[in-house]
Amino acid sequence: MLIRNIVLEDFGLYAGRQVIDVQPTRGARKARPIILVGGKNGAGKTSLLEAVRLTLYGKLALGERTSQSAYEDYLRSRVHTGPSAGGLGRASVGIEFEFAESGVVHIYEVSRAWTVRGNVVQESMDLRKNGETVTVVPRNEWQNFLHELLPVGVSQLFFFDGEKITEIAEDSTDGHQLSAAIRSLLGIDLVGRLRTDLGLYLSRNQRSDVGSNQELETILAERDKIDEEVRSLSDQRADLQTQLDGQRRESAKAQQRFTVGGGEVALRRSSLTAERSALDHERTTLLAQFKEGSSGLWPWLVAPTLVARLQLALAKAGAADQDAASRLQKRFNAWQKKADAATQRRWTQEHKDDFQALLEATFKASDAPAAPRALTAVGNATQILTQASAQQSIVQGFAERLRTLEERIGEIDTSLARVDETTASYLLDELRGAEQSYGQTQGRLKVLQESLDALHYRRATLDKSREKLLISQAEDRRGTRQTELASRIAASLAAYETALIASKVRALEVAFVDCFNRLARKGDLVREVRISADNFQATLIGKDGAEIPRVRLSAGEKQVFAIAILWALAKTSGRSLPVIIDTPLARLDSDHRAAILERYLPEVSHQVVVLSTDTEVDVDMVGQLSDFVAQTHHLQYLPDERRTAVATGYFKSRKGASSALL
């Protein structure tokens, strides 16, 4: 599939009809797959991605089971309202794409238009193939037709934003995100649903055990309830996120105004804030290290004296035992030699062996000093203590670094407070107000996220018990012919699901290693990855064959991990689709950025639309990429007209670079 252009009419910040050409071209030797769309924050980059999703999926673009009224609210909010708006309350989005069917390329045009009159939102859809309205498929089936062309689950792997990358990167339970992606990619949810339905059929027909019947229904009911809650919380989260984005923009604007009008003080303040956020970032990494260490051996290191004492006791206990036993043995041997012949004869070999055994048994168990007996009973005590001591210097380094960081953060906060106190400025008040409400929203978001995580956990537990129930049902051989048949089908479905997942996971592992190593700065950091078929937990194996714990990856490497996962999933999906990425590089350091730019973007697909800010993909990077870039567009927000204008070329402020491009 190849998208020719995206059409926006009075959509969001876009006034009038805007057609954005996104076709890749061929260079002299290589293809040029990349279409760069630049725009500052709030210029409408994300609207482009939204428009594509909305066009293809309508209500579903907002998430599964969005209510009609929420969808209408959304449509209403996306009608352009700038001064140049016609006031007709009408907007539309559309895309034109090429799609090959049995070797023939067809051109499809999809568009979705809506009008708002008072409380009523009227939506209509148009689907054309090669310029003519599609008639083979009835109008009310158009949506399904599009779904088959490009399933929603699959599209998430091709159309995504930095947020999605962060979600996967920071996903501490990491199976959850990955599992959802893999399942939707394969359509395995369908198999799962079939099995559940069979389970219900079975339990309703097995008169014998009423218990399991009710159990399954209870589980399903509770799961539905949780789904409901998750949905409502997710909605709230989305609302908060929008609010937060708005507040972030607000606070950035306030910062700008303050910088312009605040003089010296403002300069100092912004350099302090920048340093603080860098320190915060490093602290987060340190705390992750602390968390890992704490569940390992670090607790032993708060008791150095005790650890030393235990080690000494262990060493002594071993030595003392050896000592006493061998001394007694020697005495006995000497006495034997001196003894008269009759005594010597009386001591047969059997006697001697018995004596030997007695010696060993005695010194193993009882003669050791009382203190370490509890200790020596622990098989791996010496090993644990040695390992703990070995981490001493790491812990010391961690603690000192953390303390330095925290002291510096404290200093910065004090200086900031002083700056704020001594400056009486309307602009500063405004800035602080904006920052405060941003912080509050962020806090609320975090709380919400925690309850969402708890729900996800409960849902996973329910799914496990459902699984158990279904398996035990499938194994149950009692009952009539029908139920027996159903049991057998359930069993083979389960086997099918397992085999399907296993084979896809294998393919994914191979693709992932390839993708990850191409992206990672440290060359062949990862030799292998093991993705568990049960919980989709990914374990990285380094080139020395040892596991690389997720926490040891830096924030940037985690992002690379996430991008590699998405890339590998897209590859395994076996579909040739365009890729649209919104602000992909926000949190990467410059080395990783270069890797993503040079190796990921040009290769990931035949068509790659990159929506980015000028700081993410700056003019230098555009220079590096120029061999692969087919087109550049620039979204510029015109504050007076409250609309975004689309122009060709990348950020124009620096002329040299953009003219070198086109």
Next chain:
Amino acid sequence: MHYSKLRISSDATSKLRAMRQRMRITPNLLCRYALMSSLEDGPIGNAPLPDEDGQEFNASTLTGEQTQLFLAAISVVEEETSNKTPSNARVLELLRCHIHRGIGSLSVRLRSPADLFLRKADR
């Protein structure tokens, strides 16, 4: 020896809740630090037993893979005063005592995770 569940005091539980924000790790891990820190301070002898009205932990979360060694360390430390190895039931009581005492002192002493590993002289 083995145990499956342990309930700490209500006082310790509320202190743990307050510390959690500062320390950024879960209560079970904080308890491990508390235990070790209290053991480092020496035997607890015949101090009164703390109540059992607080949070309950599973052995696997509270002391985890190192359960045996933690319990052995308690025996070793306590033998100093009593000169005999405490019984299994007593070891568990001592575990509760040490966690209670450790949390008490850590909650006063700790402002940040760094304070766990740095001597007072370093501050």
